[in-house]
Amino acid sequence: MIKIVTIVGARPQFIKAAAVSRQFSKHKEIQEVIVHTGQHFDKNMSDVFFEEMQIPHPNYNLNIHGLSHGAMTGQMLEGIEKILLKEKPYFVLVYGDTNSTIAGALAAKKLHIKVIHVEAGLRSFNMDMPEEINRILTDRISDILFCPTDAAVQNLKNEGMDKMNVRIIKNGDVMQDAALFYAQEAEKKSTIIKKLGLNEFVLCTIHRAENTDNIDNLKSIIEGLNRINQEVNVVVPLHPRTKNILDKEEIAIQFTVIEPVGYFDMIMLLKHCKLVITDSGGLQKEAFFFRKNCVTLRNETEWVELVENGYNTLAGNNADKIYQTYQIMMERNNDFSKNLYGNGKACEVIVSTLLKM
Numbered sequence: 001m002i003k004i005v006t007i008v009g010a011r012p013q014f015i016k017a018a019a020v021s022r023q024f025s026k027h028k029e030i031q032e033v034i035v036h037t038g039q040h041f042d043k044n045m046s047d048v049f050f051e052e053m054q055i056p057h058p059n060y061n062l063n064i065h066g067l068s069h070g071a072m073t074g075q076m077l078e079g080i081e082k083i084l085l086k087e088k089p090y091f092v093l094v095y096g097d098t099n100s101t102i103a104g105a106l107a108a109k110k111l112h113i114k115v116i117h118v119e120a121g122l123r124s125f126n127m128d129m130p131e132e133i134n135r136i137l138t139d140r141i142s143d144i145l146f147c148p149t150d151a152a153v154q155n156l157k158n159e160g161m162d163k164m165n166v167r168i169i170k171n172g173d174v175m176q177d178a179a180l181f182y183a184q185e186a187e188k189k190s191t192i193i194k195k196l197g198l199n200e201f202v203l204c205t206i207h208r209a210e211n212t213d214n215i216d217n218l219k220s221i222i223e224g225l226n227r228i229n230q231e232v233n234v235v236v237p238l239h240p241r242t243k244n245i246l247d248k249e250e251i252a253i254q255f256t257v258i259e260p261v262g263y264f265d266m267i268m269l270l271k272h273c274k275l276v277i278t279d280s281g282g283l284q285k286e287a288f289f290f291r292k293n294c295v296t297l298r299n300e301t302e303w304v305e306l307v308e309n310g311y312n313t314l315a316g317n318n319a320d321k322i323y324q325t326y327q328i329m330m331e332r333n334n335d336f337s338k339n340l341y342g343n344g345k346a347c348e349v350i351v352s353t354l355l356k357m
């Protein structure tokens with residue numbers, strides 16, 4: 001029996017865990033214990049994903065949220081350590097780049113438990129991003145590094161990780177597994193397109209700290225989106241952090257704002273939109289999975305293959321640049337048949353690797 005403690009806490013981690021846990025559940029030799037740190041806790045930022053995607057109910061919920069980075073990470077470290085001492089797993093599995101990721105990896109490593117990092121090796125080379133700090137530190141103390149792309153493998157090699165006593169494996173992107181698996185169910189269960197009466201629209205999300213915490217940047221992004229909305233309906237499922245700041249600053253919005261949606265609704269919005277505009281990591285790839293061009297509201301991206309192949313263009317946060325990039329990307333015809341992310345086999349590679357260890 002291989003016992004794995006999985007640490008999740010934020011929305012994108014629930015989606016990744018849904019795909020991987022589903023694969024784990026097919027193997028009797030694997031026992032998974034799920035720890036939810038509580039980083040995201042609202043019904044529409046957490047519960048909806050567990051319900052819709054039938055992720056096993058977390059065995060533990062630490063309920064840690066609404067704190068500064070240091071306090072949040074520190075409390076998670078303490079809480080996770082207690083659980084690991086009790087559960088004594090062989091592996092701890094962490095996803096992505098949040099405070100839950102680094103807290104889980106660090107708690108495990110100090111107890112000499114092997115750390116698995118899924119979505120390893122990604123780099124923005126922007127050390128002002130909390131996510132970049134979390135990624136680099138997590139990769140450095142992980143034992144098995146599952147990389148979604150060739151670029152991610154190369155980043156780890158550039159940092160000398162291939163000279164360490166660790167395994168670096170390119171497995172593809174578990175989010176593509178999730179997108180492929182849940183697309184049919186979304187088609188049956190989501191009513192969002194009809195409910196909102198959507199026809200032609202652009203799908204947009206904004207939540208990165210570099211965009212929300214700098215008011216000038218945020219105002220400029222909103223100005224760009226307002227301008228685009230004069231030509232085509234812009235629909236934004238708004239992250240609670242962004243909503244709080246927009247409300248507080250009384251920034252005028254002309255486009256359509258909705259509450260954050262569940263994954264099935266998100267899939268349908270992706271399927272039906274004309275273009276994606278986002279600062280999300282996950283959504284840049286999902287645009288590609290659902291054959292949509294993407295404008296990224298950042299100056300760099302970890303998903304460089306999307307930019308290199310013309311599916312994604314970086315627009316930063318300048319209103320004029322956002323508008324111009326939108327115009328270019330609305331018109332660009334792309335061939336989406338390339339296999340950049342493993343075509344739905346990423347979770348299988350994880351399981352077969354772990355079973356062989």
Ligand code: UDP
Pocket residue numbers: 011012015205207237238259260261262263266279280281282283286
């Ligand atoms: N997502 C969702 N509902 C929303 C907004 C996003 O289900 O209202 C999904 C999205 O499809 C993707 C994931 O959440 O799978 C991305 O999470 P987020 O943008 O919060 O984080 P990031 O990927 O930037 O780390």
